[in-house]
Amino acid sequence: MSQARILFVHAHPDDESSSTGATMGALVKAGAQVHLLTMTRGEMGEVIDRSLAHLEAENPANTDGGVALGKLRTAELNQALAALGVKHHTFLGEGSARAAQAPALYRDSGMTWGEDGRATANALAAPDCLTRTPLEPQAEAIAALIKQVRPDVLVTYDADGGYGHPDHKRTYEATQAAVELLKGSDAAPTLFWGIEGDADATDTRQQAVINGDLARKREAMAAHVTQITITGDTTFEYSNGVPQPISAVETYRLLGNEIRGAKLAPLTEDQNVAETEEEPPGAINSLITSIALGLLGGFSGTIYHSWIWYINQDFWVPWGALLGCLTVFFAATWATIHTGKNWAAALVGFTAFTLISIFAYAKGNSMLVYINPINPPGIAGTLWALGSLVAATLSLIATTRYRLKRG
Secondary structure, eight states, rough: TTTEEEEESSSSSSSHHHHHHHHHHHHHHHTEEEEEEESOTTTTTSSSGGGGGGGGGTTTTTSSSTHHHHHHHHHHHHHHHHHHHEEEETTTTSTTTTTTTTOOOOOOOOOOOOSSSEEEEOOTOOOBGGGGSSSSHHHHHHHHHHHOOOOOEEEEEOOTTTOHHHHHHHHHHHHHHHHHHHHTTTSSSSSEEEEEOOOOTTOOOOOOEEEEHHHHHHHHHHHTTTEEEEEESSSSEEETTOEEEEOOOOEEEEEEEETTTTTTTOOOOHHHHHHOOOOOOOHHHHHHHHHHHHHHHHHHHHHHHOOHHHHHHHSSSHHHHHHHHHHHHHHHHHHHHHHOOOOHHHHHHHHHHHHHHHHSSSSTTTTOOOOOSSSHHHHHHHHHHHHHHHHHHHHHHHHHHHHHHHO
């Protein structure tokens, strides 16, 4: 992986973090050389902090067409790239991403929402914006950067741009055209992937599913404060205030089946569905599984909780009770990971504790679980009863951290 070079091509600052941040962060962590090309500086974006509303290009009080906002978003981008660990960044028109007849700066085209709920062109887009300038020089500039970087893998949007944003669609078109310009040359990337928007089970193109670095993605997204508000460990909002998940899982589709001589057969629809749709158990199944594991752990631990290793008259180890607690811990952990529900661990622990309490107190002369911390058997019983709850709690904490890390 340390020898791999990957070039991501995005339309605006913040797109790299929200769409591919987990992938980029994971690749950097694995030792790959990650490059980013950003097409515009996001001058037409909205801002969340209304004290900065004067920076919006469409605000009547604005006099610079969004230039100051573009500079602010560039600073946010630099901070986000630092969080991701990405050290190689270029704007279209700068550095090696230049071509004859191409301007040194492409402005954000902006967008409006269409009646179908998808993004559409903004009538107020400036003449020098990305979508109102010729495609060919843009493709030549991207091709020039590819020749310089020589990426093994090229990543951009799919043809629909994710949700239809004009700049996203133009970024795809320009990048696709750049690949066509390089076809057959030794500079052509080995693989060319498009970011998958809404999952489509009928899409038979090869799919890549990346379970990336959630922590780096979240930190990078948090840097784009004009565009994104982080509302929780795994949630965020754009300026529309609609809660959305932050996920470590990012999916891509292969754009074309042959690049530099490498062929990948498309998936059949059955293969695609089988590989991409793995639903966790429903609530009822999860409930039954958790109770069954709690009963199993409770019965098993009760059988051997009173096994004690007497080292001498003064020292002894209640290893049976400790083994019982470990049984509950692993049962609760498996239940949470298998069902994908945090409450499963708590239910396993509660079920085991309830069963232990029944064994201890249902009959006055019951000796299945002896709870009385005055002697070793009584201490072992007490440890087993209370330890089952502690074990389930520790499992809940551990699995929650594990799921947050994996997304």
